[in-house]
Amino acid sequence: MASRRRMLLKVIILGDSGVGKTSLMNQYVNRKFSNQYKATIGADFLTKEVQFEDRLFTLQIWDTAGQERFQSLGVAFYRGADCCVLVYDVNVMKSFDNLNHWREEFLIQASPSDPENFPFVVLGNKIDVDGGNSRVISEKKAKAWCASKGNIPYFETSAKEGFNVEAAFQCIAKNALKNEPEEEMYLPDTIDVGGGGRQQRSTGCEC
Amino acid sequence: MTEPQDPFSYPPIDPVNFDLIIVGTALSESVIAAAASAVGKTILHLDPNSFYGSHFASLSLHDLTSYLTSPHSLPSAATAAASSDSDDIVVVDLVHQPLCTDAETATYDESAFLSENSRKFNIDLGGPRALFCADKTIDLLMKSGAAQYLEFKGIDESFVYEANAGLANVPDSRGAIFRDKKLSLKEKNQLMRFFKLVQQHLDDTQEEKIPKEDLEIPFVSFLEKMKLPPKIKSILLYAIAMLDYDQDNNEVCEELLKTKDGIDCLAQYSSSVGRFPNAPGALLYPIYGEGELPQAFCRRAAVKGCIYVLRMPVVSLLMDKVTGSYKGVRLASGQDLYSHQLILDPSFTIPSPLSLSLGDFPSERLQMLSQRDIKGMVARGICITRSSIKPDVSSCSVVYPPRSLYPEQVTSIKALQIGSNLAVCPAGTFILYLSTLCNDADEGKKLLKAAMNALLTLPVSGNSESIPSVQSDSEDIKPIVLWSAFYIQKLIMSKFEFISSTPTPDGNLNYNALLDATEKLFNQMYPNEEFFPKATSPEDPTDEDDNGLTLDS
Numbered sequence: 001m002a003s004r005r006r007m008l009l010k011v012i013i014l015g016d017s018g019v020g021k022t023s024l025m026n027q028y029v030n031r032k033f034s035n036q037y038k039a040t041i042g043a044d045f046l047t048k049e050v051q052f053e054d055r056l057f058t059l060q061i062w063d064t065a066g067q068e069r070f071q072s073l074g075v076a077f078y079r080g081a082d083c084c085v086l087v088y089d090v091n092v093m094k095s096f097d098n099l100n101h102w103r104e105e106f107l108i109q110a111s112p113s114d115p116e117n118f119p120f121v122v123l124g125n126k127i128d129v130d131g132g133n134s135r136v137i138s139e140k141k142a143k144a145w146c147a148s149k150g151n152i153p154y155f156e157t158s159a160k161e162g163f164n165v166e167a168a169f170q171c172i173a174k175n176a177l178k179n180e181p182e183e184e185m186y187l188p189d190t191i192d193v194g195g196g197g198r199q200q201r202s203t204g205c206e207c
Numbered sequence: 208m209t210e211p212q213d214p215f216s217y218p219p220i221d222p223v224n225f226d227l228i229i230v231g232t233a234l235s236e237s238v239i240a241a242a243a244s245a246v247g248k249t250i251l252h253l254d255p256n257s258f259y260g261s262h263f264a265s266l267s268l269h270d271l272t273s274y275l276t277s278p279h280s281l282p283s284a285a286t287a288a289a290s291s292d293s294d295d296i297v298v299v300d301l302v303h304q305p306l307c308t309d310a311e312t313a314t315y316d317e318s319a320f321l322s323e324n325s326r327k328f329n330i331d332l333g334g335p336r337a338l339f340c341a342d343k344t345i346d347l348l349m350k351s352g353a354a355q356y357l358e359f360k361g362i363d364e365s366f367v368y369e370a371n372a373g374l375a376n377v378p379d380s381r382g383a384i385f386r387d388k389k390l391s392l393k394e395k396n397q398l399m400r401f402f403k404l405v406q407q408h409l410d411d412t413q414e415e416k417i418p419k420e421d422l423e424i425p426f427v428s429f430l431e432k433m434k435l436p437p438k439i440k441s442i443l444l445y446a447i448a449m450l451d452y453d454q455d456n457n458e459v460c461e462e463l464l465k466t467k468d469g470i471d472c473l474a475q476y477s478s479s480v481g482r483f484p485n486a487p488g489a490l491l492y493p494i495y496g497e498g499e500l501p502q503a504f505c506r507r508a509a510v511k512g513c514i515y516v517l518r519m520p521v522v523s524l525l526m527d528k529v530t531g532s533y534k535g536v537r538l539a540s541g542q543d544l545y546s547h548q549l550i551l552d553p554s555f556t557i558p559s560p561l562s563l564s565l566g567d568f569p570s571e572r573l574q575m576l577s578q579r580d581i582k583g584m585v586a587r588g589i590c591i592t593r594s595s596i597k598p599d600v601s602s603c604s605v606v607y608p609p610r611s612l613y614p615e616q617v618t619s620i621k622a623l624q625i626g627s628n629l630a631v632c633p634a635g636t637f638i639l640y641l642s643t644l645c646n647d648a649d650e651g652k653k654l655l656k657a658a659m660n661a662l663l664t665l666p667v668s669g670n671s672e673s674i675p676s677v678q679s680d681s682e683d684i685k686p687i688v689l690w691s692a693f694y695i696q697k698l699i700m701s702k703f704e705f706i707s708s709t710p711t712p713d714g715n716l717n718y719n720a721l722l723d724a725t726e727k728l729f730n731q732m733y734p735n736e737e738f739f740p741k742a743t744s745p746e747d748p749t750d751e752d753d754n755g756l757t758l759d760s
Contacts, residue, residue: 044510065509070217072515074259076356076502079495111326191359191483191491193345 009176010080012062014102015087016095017069020125023159024087025061028169033160050173059173071105078110083119083176088142090124090135090156096142103149119175120152123168128158217540220516224545225251227732228536230521231552233261234718235701235709235725237504239550241351242729244511246736251544252505252513255303255520258498259505261552262306262712265329265498265631268321268690271589274332275310275694296534297526301555306711307332307587309648310694315666321591321690327633329496330589333696333712334640335623336497337362337490337604340482341475344718345491350739353503358494360629361486363600367446368607368661369438374597377446377606379489380480398439401430405473417466426469427454445608445619448472449716451644452618453609459617490604490716492623496631500718524549524557524706533705548732551708553579553699580700585714586651588641588659588693592686595637596662601626604716605662612657618643620658621716637686639663644714648695655693663688700724703731 013021026032029046045062062081067073084106088095103120112118124142127135139156146152153175155168226248229236237259240252258264266274314321338344338359348354366374369389378384381402384395407413421429426448430440444450448469452459464472479489493499509515523537525545535545556579597603607620620643627634641658645651664685701710701724710724726738 044506065506066512067506067509067515069514070220070516070519072517074502074505076259076495076499077506190494191361191486193348193354193357193359193483193491 007056008058008060009082009173010060010062011083011085011172011176012064012078012081012106013085013087014064014068014073014106016089016092016098017066019087019089019092019095020159021068021087022063024123024125024157024165024168025063027159027162027165029061031162033162035160048169050170052173052177057173057177059169059176073105073109075109078106081106081110082179083121083172084110085121085123085172086152087123087125088137089126090137090142091126091129093136096124096137096145099145116150119179120149121168121172121175122146122152122154124154124156125159127156128161128163217516217519219540219542220251220514220538220544222249223543225249226546227251227548227550228253228544228546229550230254230536230555231261231550231709232256232259232501232505232517233552233709233712234263234501234504235721235728236261236550236552237501237508238347238351238722238725239709239729239732240508240513241353241504241511242738243733243736244508244513245351245739246733248733250508250513251546252508252515253519253521253538254517255539257518259517260332260498260501262554262696263331263333263497263501265331265496267326268328268330268591269325271328271330271332271692272312275307275692276312295528297528298537299524299526299557301521301523301551302558303520304554304556306554306699307694307696309652310692311652312690312692314690315687316689324633328591328638329498329631330638331497331631331640333497334587334589334638335604335621335642335716336640336712336718337492337623337716339475339489339717340479340486340491341489342479342717342719344722347722347739348503350741351504352507353500356503356506357499359486359491360494360602361483361488362490362492362602362604362623363487364597364603365446365488365490366597366603366605367442368605368611368658370611374605374662377442379447379476394436394439397435401433401435401439401443402473402477404433405470406477408470409474417470422465422467422470424466425454425463426466427463429466429469441608441611443469443473446606447476449606449621450619451714453616456609456617488604492602492625492629494630496625496629521555549706550728550732551706553701553708553711555708579708580702582698582700584645584648584651584698585696585712586643586645586648586655586693587696588639588652588655589691590639590641590659590663590688591632591690592637592639592663592688593635594684594686595626596624596639596686600624601628601637607658607661612654612661616654616657618645618654620654621714622658622662623716636689642714644698645695651695652693659688659691662686701728703728707732 013025015021023033025046029048044065045060048059050057050059064073086099086102088099107115143154146154153171155164157164157168159165227243227250229240229250229252232254240250244250254261348357365377365379367377369375375389376383376387378387378390378398384398407415408417427444430443444454448464450464454463476489505515520539521536522539525535525537525543527534533549535543537543595601602625605622609619610616620641622639622641624637624639625631626637632638641655643651643654662685664687666687697711698713699711702708707728710721713720729738
């Protein structure tokens with residue numbers, strides 16, 4: 001039964017409102033992008049099967065469901081995460097500045113046993129905007145920040161164009177898998193009254 | 208509660224008009240947020256705290272201590288006041304009155320263990336509380352979609368405390384009666400016969416029914432009529448039907464439970480046993496504590512578009528100067544927001560009488576709001592120990608029937624021990640929750656302390672000889688208390704007015720009464736809307752779980 005738990009990897013995506021968290025998820029899982037921005041409504045979590053070294057895993061990617069807008073994500077959202085994805089918009093300075101806050105917030109709320117080595121992945125999104133002319137954060141600056149926080153892997157992405165999204169999520173999956181689970185409390189006697197909601201979900205979007 | 212200043216400064220909330228503004232994220236408020244979002248209402252859900260759950264939160268040891276011991280310093284107006292803000296709006300300041308009072312905490316652990324592990328605790332503020340496997344809370348969790356964010360474990364055992372005999376298993380099923388070591392053969396037969404009678408009564412295909420006139424008499428009289436001995440009677444009334452007041456004492460028990468309701472309680476209990484194959488008894492407890500429940504409903508609401516703002520106190524109400532009707536609220540940030548309806552956490556009131564005369568302002572309606580429907584109080588206790596009250600049992604419930612501790616005990620005490628396998632405390636520790644209804648704070652706390660002393664012992668410094676054991680089970684060594692807290696919580700009913708308020712946590716072990724009140728409040732607010740219509744549930748009813756857990760068994 002312990003191995004069953006390892007089949008499911010929980011990934012949470014954090015970052016300021018409007019940086020493209022939901023779009024990145026949708027692009028990766030459904031290969032879809034919508035230009036119409038609405039503060040996230042209807043996104044819960046998406047799941048995708050990933051293969052890694054001949055084993056099949058379910059990546060469960062949790063959206064903030066808009067609760068990040070006023071920094072009001074509850075501790076339940078953070079619990080049991082295997083990887084935390086930090087997203088900023090390369091065209092918005094504040095979204096980059098806030099990465100540090102999101103990282104700290106995660107470490108406090110999720111309180112992983114080994115915070116130094118907990119897997120984060122940073123994504124600089126929206127590199128397509130205005131042909132890159134409106135970006136205010138250079139790749140160099142972002143990489144320097146990632147290096148200073150224990151060499152966090154960094155990807156520049158465009159959820160709109162689908163650029164680098166697959167590669168980024170492969171890295172996310174790989175790092176989530178490497179993360180040693182906290183303590184094995186997902187013992188066989190765990191009762192899921194909803195009949196397997198956590199284990200079995202195709203797409204969480206129900207807009 | 209003092210909170211560290213958030214490093215972010217909130218942007219103004221946009222939009223400024225909502226169908227409903229809800230203040231507080233306790234279970235009732237969260238369920239209404241999820242239910243109203245599910246039918247398309249626009250909602251703003253606020254909480255002055257930095258955490259979800261209000262009176263249903265599960266907190267770290269440090270946060271719990273400061274929540275209980277430091278008076279809540281929410282930025283509410285220091286002096287009760289109402290002022291005229293503009294031509295057509297009157298601003299009435301809200302007063303926050305903590306629900307939990309008379310708190311006393313004690314640390315007996317001289318090492319730094321507790322402070323070093325503070326964050327490993329998720330201690331329920333409204334405990335003891337658990338779910339019956341077959342109760343309707345489970346249905347609500349599924350219907351609302353909140354179940355997908357939650358995981359539970361079964362409570363290992365259920366005990367009843369017997370004077371001079373310690374803990375005895377609650378004989379809650381045929382198998383349990385057979386296995387029971389403390390019941391005599393005669394008692395086993397009596398109990399079996401009674402269970403069979405109830406089973407026949409509930410079975411539609413059976414002719415044999417309990418006579419109609421018996422269904423209307425007090426359950427306690429019916430049990431006497433069935434010639435059940437006092438011990439069995441006590442188990443049925445307090446450990447299975449979970450009654451609060453001494454049913455043999457007409458002075459304290461204003462309302463005796465009727466036989467038909469007693470039968471329903473028995474039915475719920477017996478259908479809970481065995482509903483989930485890997486739940487050993489009738490009860491379930493959420494992994495990480497009860498604070499997960501409101502958070503699950505809030506996430507359902509958020510997914511449906513409800514806007515969440517924590518750390519945001521509401522300081523005043525905005526009222527129409529002419530009609531006296533509710534218009535909106537003023538936040539601590541100074542922003543004014545408007546909604547058709549408002550739900551307030553029961554800890555908020557309006558000062559009475561208003562200190563300012565406002566001319567023609569129809570203040571009678573506000574006076575109505577300032578009168579809270581207080582229905583007594585519940586005393587709660589929390590003890591942290593390093594060993595279980597029963598060897599080899601991690602989680603268990605205990606009921607102390609009336610008069611089991613001392614003759615003047617008129618209420619039963621409910622207790623719940625939760626171990627570290629439910630992720631609420633560090634490995635090797637246990638949390639014991641206790642509660643009882645009471646009319647007086649000292650009386651309530653005295654009772655809980657007697658209950659604590661019956662099962663636990665306080666460390667005696669410099670003396671290895673501890674308090675003599677009360678338990679007859681001599682092989683049981685009583686666990687030593689590391690930390691304890693006792694406090695009193697007011698019981699306030701929900702209210703549907705032009706401004707509604709939700710109920711406080713009640714004295715029950717499960718959530719049924721509270722959720723009934725919540726559903727009623729929702730139906731009063733939205734008489735034309737369904738409480739969680741079927742279509743909103745994202746779950747496929749077909750059970751795909753490879754664990755083999757089915758819901759309808």
